[in-house]
Amino acid sequence: MSDETIRLPIVAKVVRRRWRALLLLAVVGAGVGAGASAVLSPGYEAQASVLLQGPRQPDELLTQAQVATSSVVLDRASAALGLGVRGTDLQKSVTTSVAQGNVVTLTARGDSPEHAQQLADQVAGEFVKYSTQLLGNSADQAAQLAQQQKEALRQQITQTNQRILDLSKAVANGDTVEGVQARTALQGLRTALEQAVNNLNAADAATGAGNMVVLGPSERPSSPSAPTFLQLTLGGAVLFFILGVLAYLFRARTDRRPRSESEIGSALGAPVLASIDVAAASDAPVKWWRKAVGNERPWNLPEVPASADDAAREVRYRRVLARLGADRDGVLRLLILTPRGDAGAREVAEQFVSTARGDRIRVEVTVAEIEVVPGAQPIVPDGTAGVLVVVSLGSRNAWELVSIAEACADAGHEILGAVLAREVHLAGGTRQKPPAKERTDELAGAR
Structure with a gap:
């Protein structure tokens, strides 16, 4: 999996083998989304629009939008509705925006x-009342100032018109120097006249700039605004489900443990003689929560069919012993190594001893558990017996397998082969137990 491209079949395998854990994550995500809806869900939203008549500058529109959400306006609205809350508390429920056409849109949220x-x-x-009140306080001074500006502009226009008439008569003299100067002065006067007319029009429009009107009552919302409680709940469930799938894929991508017989055999420097079935973790005592979520064994182990019965498994043990061969004196001297803490490998090793004793095979078997620690070479007992390494499929990385091979070489042992213990659901659902209760690592010279 570490070097394999992630494809849809792999994702489907994760969902199929870890559906209970992913379902639990989806439930947790739904709960998180439901809790987040209390903060993120706006509830119901209604909009009201206020038109500001007359020409307005963009900065002026933004100022009016801020006035609409001021504490004074919201305090008055709260008092009129009898909400019993301060205007500063309502600022979280009321927002404003400026639209084209001098329209200020107010958005109110409620339950x-x-x-x-x-x-x-x-x-x-x-908002309209407060803005009108602010403009009314300075209406007299503004009206008087506007009237004075209008009179001054009208006088300027009258004087300019008279001056244009005088210059027009002077231009009739022809192309003399005085005529050219008159035409230049006439052009300047026309420009001044246009500017005065524009100023007068702006002054006339400013008299009605304070008019504001609400564009009808707001429309009652028919459904909550997004994101709703249902959307956040479903979104949380889907998000946690996807994150769970990604977590399983990422963990498998970073896992460097070999899971094929060829890779394990290459790391040990010996052939893999057989793969022996042992009871899966779900058939043995495990933590209840791992069993509940279906997390008893790695999801990316290859699927293999289980042996039909105990007799079929016994045949595999005999075949492995037969393939190992015997020394010149007809005795098979064998050291079986299992990593400490590997229950499946330990079970297979004990079954090898039981099979050898039951069939009266001339074999001297010693079972030893070695401590396999990353970064350290394990200690293997000295001797000249051949070594059979028994490990669970996918339980050790390549460096740990190489360290076992190096430790055997240092102790003078030859690795005859390896046996892999693979977890499956055995018929009967129970682990095999050796008939003898004595310690197997003390069984030497079994015949």
């Missing part, structure tokens, strides 16, 4: 459609 609609309409009404 019900009626609440959202009432809040939007009330805030819009209070």
Whole structure:
């Protein structure tokens, strides 16, 4: 899996073998999404629009939008609706935006459609009242100043028109120097006249710039706004499910343990003689939570059919002993090595001893457990017997297998072969137990 491209069949295998764990993650994600909805879900939203008449600058529109969410406006709206909360608390429920056409849009959020609609309409009404009040306080001074500006502009226009008439008469003299100067002055006067007319029009429009009107009542929302409670709940479930699949794929991608017979044989420098079935973890006592979520064994182990019965498994043990051969004196001297803590490999080693004793095979068997620690070479007993390495499939990385081979070479042993213990659901659902209760690592010279 570490060097294999992730394809849809691999994802399907993860879902098929870890569906209970992924389902549990989806339930947890749904709970997280439901809890997040209390913070992220806006509830129901209603919008009210206020039109600002007359020409407006962009900065002025932004200022009016800020006025709409000021504490004064929201305090008045809260008091009118009898909410009993301060305006600063309502600022989280009311937002504004500036649209084209001098329109300020107010968006109010509430826990019900009626609440959202009432809040939007009330805030819009209070906003218009407050802005009108602010403009009314300075209306007299503004009107007087505007009237003075209009009179000055009208006088400037009258004087300019008279001057244009005088210059027009002077231009009739022809192409003299005085005529050229008159035409130049006439062009300047026309420009001044156009500017004065524009200023007068702007002054006339400014008199109605303070007019504001609410563009009708807000529309009552028919459904909650996104993201809703259901959307966040489903989104959390899907997100945690996908994250679970990605976590399994990432863990398998970073796992460097060989899982094929050829790779394991290359690391040990010896052939793999057989793969022996042992009861899967689900058939043995394991932690209840691992069994509940179906996490008893690695999901990326190859699927293999289980042996039909105990008799079929006994045949495999006899065949391995027969393939190992015997010394010149007809006695098979064998050291079986199993990593410490590998229950499946230990079980297979004990079955080899039981099979040799039961068949009266001339064999001297010693079973030894070695401590395989990353970064350290294990200690193997000295001797001249051949070594049979028994490990569980996918339990050791390549460096640990190489360290076992080097330790055997240092102790003067030859690795005759390897046997892999692979977990399957055996018929009967129980682990095999050797008939003898004595320690197998003390069984030497069994015949």
